[in-house]
Amino acid sequence: xxxxxxxxxxxxxxxxxxxxxxxxxxxxxxxxxxxxxxxxxxxxxxxxxxxxxxxxxxxxxxxxxxxxxxxxxxxxxxxxxxxxxxxxxxxxxxxxxxxxxxxxxxxxxxxxxxxxxxxxxxxxxxxxxxxxxxx
Numbered sequence: 001x002x003x004x005x006x007x008x009x010x011x012x013x014x015x016x017x018x019x020x021x022x023x024x025x026x027x028x029x030x031x032x033x034x035x036x037x038x039x040x041x042x043x044x045x046x047x048x049x050x051x052x053x054x055x056x057x058x059x060x061x062x063x064x065x066x067x068x069x070x071x072x073x074x075x076x077x078x079x080x081x082x083x084x085x086x087x088x089x090x091x092x093x094x095x096x097x098x099x100x101x102x103x104x105x106x107x108x109x110x111x112x113x114x115x116x117x118x119x120x121x122x123x124x125x126x127x128x129x130x131x132x133x134x135x
Contacts, residue, residue: 010107011135012037015094016124017083017116018131030085030116034069034096035077035125035133042098042105045069047080053090053113060090072098077126088116109134 014035022029032049036042047069051062065081072078083092090113097106111134121130 008103008105010096010105013042013096013098013105013107014125014133014135015080015096015109015111016077016127016131016133017111018124018127018129020129030083032080032083032094033077033124033127033131034072034080035127036072036074037125037135038100039074040100041071041073042100043071045072045078045096045098047097048095049081049093051087051090051092055089062087062090075126089113092116 014037016033016035018031018033020029020031021027034045034047045068047067048064049067050064051060053060067080069078080094092111094109095106096109097104099105111132116132120132122133124131124133
């Protein structure tokens with residue numbers, strides 16, 4: 001039965017959205033990062049992303065993107081994808097699955113509409129830049 005399946009809780013993985021400056025052209029860019037706050041590496045990391053909601057009175061759904069990262073070292077981070085500010089008015093959902101100690105973990109993270117703002121910025125561990133973080 002489904003209730004009998006043990007699903008370990010993900011506690012030390014964070015998703016962040018960070019505003020950065022592109023060194024090639026000096027323009028502002030926004031990037032999504034996965035931060036591994038565990039004291040051990042994670043492997044086989046699969047991240048799916050999609051946006052959905054209402055913009056200008058219309059229902060909007062973005063394409064589903066999938067990203068595979070072989071390994072994220074302990075107390076480290078990896079860039080997942082850029083994100084366009086035009087999507088900040090949508091729910092931006094990320095589903096993260098990974099292996100640690102031979103066990104599979106997964107968790108859903110959702111940046112709610114208009115939550116990616118300067119008012120919600122905090123210092124992001126290991127990246128050294130301010131951003132919005134979900135844990």
